[in-house]
Amino acid sequence: MSQKRSVSLKNPNLDEMSSDFLYHLAVNVPDTKNTADIKKQYGHIKVVCLGGKDSRMLELAKYIHFNVYDGNSGSDYERNLFEEGHRYAGFMVGCVLCVSHGVGSSTMSVVLHELIKLVRYAECVDPLFIRIGTSGGLGIKPGTVVVANKGYNGLLRSEYEIAILGERVARSAQFDERLRKDLIACTEVADAEEQNAWDIIEGNTMGTDCFYEGQGRLDGASCTKANGEPYTVDDKLNFLKCCHDECGIRNIEMEAPMFAALTLHCGIRAADVCVTLLNRLEGDQVKSTKAQLKDFEERPFKLVSRFIRRYIINSP
Numbered sequence: 001m002s003q004k005r006s007v008s009l010k011n012p013n014l015d016e017m018s019s020d021f022l023y024h025l026a027v028n029v030p031d032t033k034n035t036a037d038i039k040k041q042y043g044h045i046k047v048v049c050l051g052g053k054d055s056r057m058l059e060l061a062k063y064i065h066f067n068v069y070d071g072n073s074g075s076d077y078e079r080n081l082f083e084e085g086h087r088y089a090g091f092m093v094g095c096v097l098c099v100s101h102g103v104g105s106s107t108m109s110v111v112l113h114e115l116i117k118l119v120r121y122a123e124c125v126d127p128l129f130i131r132i133g134t135s136g137g138l139g140i141k142p143g144t145v146v147v148a149n150k151g152y153n154g155l156l157r158s159e160y161e162i163a164i165l166g167e168r169v170a171r172s173a174q175f176d177e178r179l180r181k182d183l184i185a186c187t188e189v190a191d192a193e194e195q196n197a198w199d200i201i202e203g204n205t206m207g208t209d210c211f212y213e214g215q216g217r218l219d220g221a222s223c224t225k226a227n228g229e230p231y232t233v234d235d236k237l238n239f240l241k242c243c244h245d246e247c248g249i250r251n252i253e254m255e256a257p258m259f260a261a262l263t264l265h266c267g268i269r270a271a272d273v274c275v276t277l278l279n280r281l282e283g284d285q286v287k288s289t290k291a292q293l294k295d296f297e298e299r300p301f302k303l304v305s306r307f308i309r310r311y312i313i314n315s316p
C-alpha cells in the first residue's frame, strides 16, 4: 500500500514567499506559514475535476451531489467559489472540487498552476486531478469514453513542449497508470443495461493547440499545409490514420499533453476522461443536438462518479 502524502512542489521560491495571491481564482493566502483558513475551506479535497465549461462543471457538482452522496453532500454546491476572479468557475461538493478551465492548454495551465498551489497550501492529502472533457474520436463510435494512457501533441510526440526562459522544454506526457486502471475497473460495476449501452476504452489522446488546422479539420478559416498549399481530404485522412495506427491515438482534444505533463512534474496523479462527440474519420463538424450533447457529456460523469464512490468515499 502506498503511503499517503500531501503535495510537495518543485518550486523552492514558494518556500520563501510570505504571502501568495492566486490571481485568476481570486484566492488570497495572506500568510503562507499559517494557512489554517485555506485548510478549513479546501483541506478536505480528495478529487479535483476539471472540464472546459462552467455549466458542465456545475452539472457535474450536481450529479455528484445526487449520485455519489445520494443528495446529502451537505455542500452549497451551486456557489461559484472563484466568481471574484471572473475567469474560471469552481463548485465544491463533498470532497470533490469541480473547476472549469476554458479552451486549450494555455487557459488550462493557468488554472492548473493555481489549483496545484491551492491544494498544497490547503495541505490536501494525495489529491487526484481528473479532466472530464469532450473530444473528437478516431475510428470509434461517437459517445465512446476514452481514458487516456499518454497525451500526444500535434507533432505526434508524447510530450508537452513549452518555451521557458527562451529555451524549448519538453516534458513527458504520461498519465498515472494506477488511476487509469482504477477508473477502467469501474466499468465492471456498471449495471448490465448501461454497460452494453456505450463503451469505455483506454487509448492515447492527442491534445492540439488549435481546434481547426491543428486537428486536421477542413472547415477552419484556414486549411493550409507547411508548404503554403491547401491540404486535401486525403492529406487529412492520412494524418488521422497515422495518429491512430502509429501512435494508438483514439481521440483528439486540446489539453492532454499539458495536463499530463504538469501534473506528473508536480507529483500529482491525474487522468483524462473524455467522451467522443464524432468520428473524425467521417467528418469535422460537431453537429450533436442539445439532448445528445447532454447525454454524451454525462457519460464521463457516470464513470468518474462510480470511481469516486468506490475508491474515495467507500475506501478506508
Ligand SMILES: O=P(O)(O)O[C@@H]1C[C@H](O)[C@@H](CO)O1
Binding pocket: 051, 052, 053, 102, 103, 104, 132, 133, 134, 135, 211, 253, 254, 255
Ligand atoms: O472540456 P472540453 O469539452 O471543453 O474540451 C474540449 C477540448 C477543447 O477545450 C474544447 C474544444 O471544443 O473541447
Ligand SMILES: O=c1cc[nH]c(=O)[nH]1
Binding pocket: 134, 135, 136, 137, 211, 215, 252, 253, 254, 277, 286
Ligand atoms: O473534435 C473535437 C471535439 C471536441 N473537442 C476537440 O478538441 N475536438
